[in-house]
Amino acid sequence: MKFPPSKLTKQERDELIFRFFQVLTQIKTPEEAASFITDLLSKPETEMLAKRIKIAELLLEGEKYQNIKEELKVGHSTIARVSEWLREYGEGYRLVLKRAKKLPKIEPQKPVLSGIKRIYPQYYWPEILLKEIVYTASKRRKKRLQKILDKLGEKTRLYKEISRILRQSGA
Numbered sequence: 255m256k257f258p259p260s261k262l263t264k265q266e267r268d269e270l271i272f273r274f275f276q277v278l279t280q281i282k283t284p285e286e287a288a289s290f291i292t293d294l295l296s297k298p299e300t301e302m303l304a305k306r307i308k309i310a311e312l313l314l315e316g317e318k319y320q321n322i323k324e325e326l327k328v329g330h331s332t333i334a335r336v337s338e339w340l341r342e343y344g345e346g347y348r349l350v351l352k353r354a355k356k357l358p359k360i361e362p363q364k365p366v367l368s369g370i371k372r373i374y375p376q377y378y379w380p381e382i383l384l385k386e387i388v389y390t391a392s393k394r395r396k397k398r399l400q401k402i403l404d405k406l407g408e409k410t411r412l413y414k415e416i417s418r419i420l421r422q423s424g425a
Contacts, residue, residue: 284390309336310347311354358392388419396420 260267281287291300305326312322319333340347388399400420 285387305332306336307347307350309333310340310344311351313337313340314348314351385416385419388416 262270281290295303305328308326309322309328309332312325313333313336319330322328322333323330336347388396391399400417
């Protein structure tokens with residue numbers, strides 16, 4: 255993506271970018287990060303950034319260009335660009351990828367929508383949202399969610415479903 259030259263002075267541009275970096279440091283949870291990124295970027299932009307991170311990870315693991323190209327459906331030039339960034343700079347990639355290795359693996363998402371929910375999702379958004387939160391929560395968060403559910407008196411279908419999901423995921 256090409257951008258026109260900035261009309262800001264170097265100092266204005268630097269202050270703006272530094273402020274952006276400060277804002278990023280205020281993100282505390284994966285949910286906050288997801289909310290911010292989806293507000294900030296389009297889906298294709300988000301996907302491209304995610305692919306660049308995965309490309310960097312695969313390159314650092316010694317993966318071949320052809321395998322990366324086939325797995326992520328990206329062009330040779332994208333892989334080469336990430337490879338060049340890793341070679342020339344790369345501290346940021348290496349730092350976040352080192353930290354990311356310590357994170358739990360994300361389980362494949364189970365389909366949440368079915369039948370009528372696909373036709374009228376606006377009526378089911380609280381349920382869809384709760385299930386998504388449970389599926390993507392860490393073990394600690396799942397335990398906290400289970401404690402909250404245990405305090406509820408009424409055993410609704412949603413309560414039973416979320417409890418089942420939490421039990422299956424080891425909370």
